Amino acid sequence: MISSQKISIVKTVLLLDLMSESKLSFMYVAITDDKTCDLCMRHDLQIMSDEDAERAFPYLLKGPNDLVWYPNLHKNCRCLLVLLGGM
Numbered sequence: 380m381i382s383s384q385k386i387s388i389v390k391t392v393l394l395l396d397l398m399s400e401s402k403l404s405f406m407y408v409a410i411t412d413d414k415t416c417d418l419c420m421r422h423d424l425q426i427m428s429d430e431d432a433e434r435a436f437p438y439l440l441k442g443p444n445d446l447v448w449y450p451n452l453h454k455n456c457r458c459l460l461v462l463l464g465g466m
């Protein structure tokens with residue numbers, strides 16, 4: 380039998396653990412039209428963490444805030460990484 384006190388301690392620890400995760404999640408949004416390349420299309424609507432984005436896109440440009448980043452996958456890339464929230 381697990382006491383309710385123990386359960387509340389476990390819940391608190393889990394909550395603190397969640398809050399300590401500073402990962403952000405982004406959605407890759409390609410501007411899709413007849414000029415969109417296959418590379419960008421492949422990433423379209425993909426959800427990734429900030430760490431994954433930094434790893435995947437070496438030329439990543441971060442906006443003045445974290446609301447929108449630019450993966451900058453190639454010259455004249457118009458894609459966006461839109462912040463969804465913390466993970």
Ligand SMILES: [Zn+2]
Binds near residue numbers: 419452453456458
């Ligand atoms: Zn692109």
